[in-house]
Every structure is written in structure tokens, then in C-alpha cells.
Amino acid sequence: CAAVLAYFFWTPAAYVNYGDLIAPRALPDVRLEGIDGRPFRLHDLNKRWVLVNMSSGRCDEQCVRRHFYMRQVRLMQGRNTERVERLWLITDDVQPDPKLLEAYAGMHVARARRDVVAAFPSPTDPGDHIYLIDPLGHVMLRFPMDPDPKGMNRDLSRLLRASRIG
Incomplete structure (x- = not known):
């Protein structure tokens, strides 16, 4: 953990991270519904680093691009x-396109409640x-x-190299 903090807070000449570091905020341990109707808990993914995208189930072009970037x-x-x-995390009741789910197989998909979306700090829309x-x-x-x-x-490579957890 010290290595992670040193990576993000000690910058000799300039900022070295690409993403915006945010004060670590614990996510609520709530039960969500997976896209298949089965229960899903965010804490089931503990012990792993998780890339998260939030959007409508319609998933516009920008959403698809984010899924692609996350996979790559x-x-x-x-x-x-x-x-x-x-x-x-799907933020509405729209059912996602099965072809999209097939194209990004291996990605966890769940419907997000408002309290979960609110846990992701953003100057604009968390999505x-x-x-x-x-x-x-x-x-x-x-x-x-x-x-x-x-x-x-x-950013992710540096974190994985510095971290002994996950």
C-alpha cells in the first residue's frame, strides 16, 4: 500500500499518473442484480483490480469504445x-444488446442502484x-x-507492479 501511495503522491518533477487520483472511497457492499438475474455483489470482485464503466444498457458509441479500451x-x-x-454497471432498465455482451465476454455486467453510482465521484456524470x-x-x-x-x-501497469495485493 505504501508503494501505491508513493507512486501517486511523490512526484519529483511533474505528475506521473494519467488518470485522476481520487481520495479512496469504499464502495457500499450492496446486493445488485446481474444481467442474468442472479445476485451480484461488488465485493465478489475484491482481491482484484477492477476497471468500471457505467452507462445505459443502450451503450452508445462512446460506451462501446470504453468497453474496448477496458478490454485492451x-x-x-x-x-x-x-x-x-x-x-x-448499467444505470437503467434497458436490456443490453446480446451481440455487445458476446463481443466483450468475460466482463461482469450488473444493474447499478443510485447509491452505488453516487459512490463514484465525478465533476460531471459518473457515466x-x-x-x-x-x-x-x-x-x-x-x-x-x-x-x-x-x-x-x-497507470495500471505501475500499480500492478507496485502492489502485492490483487
Whole structure:
């Protein structure tokens, strides 16, 4: 944990992280509904780093691009790929396109309640960003609205290298 704090707070000349570091905020341990109707808990993903996208089940072009970036950034981690999960929190009752779910197989999908969405700090709409949850279940990093996958990869790679958890 000290390595993670040192990485983000000690900057000799300039900022080194791409994403916005946010004060770690614990997510509520609530029971959500998975897209398949089965119960889903955010804490089921503890012990893993989790990239999170929130949007409508309609998933517009920007949403699809964020899913693509999340998948690619996870794959870029090489031998650490298994330490990273992807989560799509759907913020409405719209059923997502089955082709989209098939294209991004392996991504966890659940419907988000308002209290869960509110736990993700954002200057605008939380659905405008990709977030990173640490293995202890804290939201800690927010990537820009239209993220650069190389910057995301650099941040995540450094965290995985510095962290002994997850």
C-alpha cells in the first residue's frame, strides 16, 4: 500500500499518473442484480483490480469504445491480466444488446442502484468516465471522458507492479 501511495503522491518533477487520483472511497457492499438475474455483489470482485464503466444498457458509441479500451488495457497487462477484472454497471432498465455482451465476454455486467453510482465521484456524470477500484474495494482512480488507452495502461501497469495485493 505504501508503494501505491508513493507512486501517486511523490512526484519529483511533474505528475506521473494519467488518470485522476481520487481520495479512496469504499464502495457500499450492496446486493445488485446481474444481467442474468442472479445476485451480484461488488465485493465478489475484491482481491482484484477492477476497471468500471457505467452507462445505459443502450451503450452508445462512446460506451462501446470504453468497453474496448477496458478490454485492451486488461490484455496489455500480460502475465498480470488475471489480476484485473472489467465491470459494466448499467444505470437503467434497458436490456443490453446480446451481440455487445458476446463481443466483450468475460466482463461482469450488473444493474447499478443510485447509491452505488453516487459512490463514484465525478465533476460531471459518473457515466462519463472509466474508474479503477483497488483490490480492497475502494474507488481510487478516474480516467478522462475520452481516455487514452496508453495512459491507462501506464497507470495500471505501475500499480500492478507496485502492489502485492490483487
